[in-house]
Amino acid sequence: MRREASILHLDLDAFFAAVEQRDKPSLRGRPVVVGGVGGRGVVATASYEARAYGARSAMSTAEARRRCPAGTAFLGGRFSAYRRTSDVVMGLLRELSPLVEPASLDEAYVDLAVSAPDHPGHDLSVEGVTAIGHRLKEAIAEATGGVTGSVGIGSSKLMAKIGSDLDKPDGLVVVPPGGELAVLHPLPVTRLGGVGPATAERLHQIGVRTVGDLAARSLSDLVSLAGRAHGSGLYALARAEDDRPVVADREAKSVSQEETFERDLTDVGVLNREIDAMAGRVAARLRDSALSGRTVTLKLRRYDFTTLTRSQTLAQPTDDARAISDIARRLLTAAGTQGGLRLLGVGVSGLSPYAQGDLFAEDDAPQLDDVPAADGSPAPEEPVEPVTAEARWWPGQDVRHDDLGAGWVWGRGLGRVTVRFEGPLTQPGPVRTLRSDDPALHPAEPPDWRVSEPA
DNA sequence: TCTGGGGTCCTAGGACCC
DNA sequence: TCTGGGGTCCTAGGACCC
Numbered sequence: 017m018r019r020e021a022s023i024l025h026l027d028l029d030a031f032f033a034a035v036e037q038r039d040k041p042s043l044r045g046r047p048v049v050v051g052g053v054g055g056r057g058v059v060a061t062a063s064y065e066a067r068a069y070g071a072r073s074a075m076s077t078a079e080a081r082r083r084c085p086a087g088t089a090f091l092g093g094r095f096s097a098y099r100r101t102s103d104v105v106m107g108l109l110r111e112l113s114p115l116v117e118p119a120s121l122d123e124a125y126v127d128l129a130v131s132a133p134d135h136p137g138h139d140l141s142v143e144g145v146t147a148i149g150h151r152l153k154e155a156i157a158e159a160t161g162g163v164t165g166s167v168g169i170g171s172s173k174l175m176a177k178i179g180s181d182l183d184k185p186d187g188l189v190v191v192p193p194g195g196e197l198a199v200l201h202p203l204p205v206t207r208l209g210g211v212g213p214a215t216a217e218r219l220h221q222i223g224v225r226t227v228g229d230l231a232a233r234s235l236s237d238l239v240s241l242a243g244r245a246h247g248s249g250l251y252a253l254a255r256a257e258d259d260r261p262v263v264a265d266r267e268a269k270s271v272s273q274e275e276t277f278e279r280d281l282t283d284v285g286v287l288n289r290e291i292d293a294m295a296g297r298v299a300a301r302l303r304d305s306a307l308s309g310r311t312v313t314l315k316l317r318r319y320d321f322t323t324l325t326r327s328q329t330l331a332q333p334t335d336d337a338r339a340i341s342d343i344a345r346r347l348l349t350a351a352g353t354q355g356g357l358r359l360l361g362v363g364v365s366g367l368s369p370y371a372q373g374d375l376f377a378e379d380d381a382p383q384l385d386d387v388p389a390a391d392g393s394p395a396p397e398e399p400v401e402p403v404t405a406e407a408r409w410w411p412g413q414d415v416r417h418d419d420l421g422a423g424w425v426w427g428r429g430l431g432r433v434t435v436r437f438e439g440p441l442t443q444p445g446p447v448r449t450l451r452s453d454d455p456a457l458h459p460a461e462p463p464d465w466r467v468s469e470p471a
Numbered sequence: 472t473c474t475g476g477g478g479t480c481c482t483a484g485g486a487c488c489c
Numbered sequence: 490t491c492t493g494g495g496g497t498c499c500t501a502g503g504a505c506c507c
Binding site for chain 1: 472473474475476477478479480481482
């Protein structure tokens with residue numbers, strides 16, 4: 017804990033849904049749910065309008081559909097659009113300080129005790145940091161086309177994060193140094209990072225409901241309840257003791273890719289091809305980051321939701337798709353597919369910055385997709401769903417029609433796709449239902465909210 | 472129509488080495 | 490002839506976060 021309130025936490029409000037409402041004028045002020053739109057999807061973000069009906073993050077999309085009224089928009093994510101807006105916001109934070117630690121696309125910590133080059137240094141009085149917070153919120157709204165954020169500022173990461181959570185959305189809370197325990201102790205323990213459902217249940221069983229209750233327990237009680245590291249962590253947090261630094265540029269520890277299938281899969285040939293595809297994407301991401309890794313992990317989730325991992329460590333790190341998929345395929349064979357699998361994942365950890373193999377790799381080395389399956393497994397059965405023109409379209413997707421202009425997909429079905437033709441700077445636009453194989457309709461890049469739609 | 476996808480950190484047991 | 494510790498690596502699982 018510092019003597020000054022010099023750590024800032026920013027949390028963008030209902031971020032994915034806010035970007036959708038910015039880019040889709042007809043959705044402003046209306047319930048919007050972003051997440052998986054298939055039968056097994058879950059909610060990533062619900063707009064505040066959708067939260068009023070009970071939609072929540074991590075809820076199954078099916079449950080959110082039950083709770084929300086007709087006309088609620090259920091959209092798949094447009095991550096490139098979220099990434100672009102997030103980059104703009106992170107850039108604004110780096111104008112405050114070089115020490116910016118993104119926690120996700122929509123959250124970051126900033127160390128205000130350090131200032132940007134050529135900057136005289138921040139006034140770290142309560143009045144000073146309050147002014148910084150207000151200016152930041154205005155700059156974010158201006159630079160993002162109206163996305164809002166909640167800001168907390170305090171003497172530690174803990175207090176900054178607690179602060180940003182106290183007055184959502186569009187809030188600003190500065191916890192004055194010395195006032196930490198008065199803020200902290202009345203809160204439910206679940207507001208502390210690291211207290212999830214399992215820890216909360218165990219704490220409730222010993223009568224701990226608030227952070228103040230937690231602070232009354234002994235260190236040995238908490239260690240026996242939650243383990244050495246977690247227990248001593250809780251003991252400290254309950255006293256607002258937190259000296260975790262803000263760390264810019266955290267190194268990645270693992271790279272992974274996973275997929276939940278619409279229907280459980282059993283066929284090893286089909287599953288092996290899923291592994292090949294995921295291994296290819298993991299390898300590409302490793303190469304993009306100039307990383308390679310020694311441990312390959314296969315994750316599988318069975319029909320009954322039991323989840324297990326199997327891993328193997330190599331003598332040398334690799335970023336080769338073939339090598340990764342060969343190991344993952346063998347791990348799958350050993351683990352078995354009895355009863356069907358609802359999820360497969362492929363990951364690589366034990367990362368190091370240099371790929372040994374790269375020193376000798378030939379530029380035209382065959383890529384995974386060119387190479388027949390090592391085990392000679394037969395071609396997969398026909399996909400369960402016939403590939404139709406319809407399958408190209410998903411709700412929320414940006415599209416362009418040669419005659420009707422830019423728009424986005426509302427829904428699809430029965431050989432039709434419904435598109436609303438509007439852009440960030442237009443009025444709410446008209447809806448047209450088109451044939452899903454309409455040759456004039458194309459997928460498009462996310463619109464730039466600052467640029468008027470060309471006539 | 473129950474339960475995503477990308478991660479991090481911790482624990483614990485066994486192998487192995489000194 | 491029966492018993493050490495400490496340290497590191499590997500594997501597997503679990504809790505948690507956004």
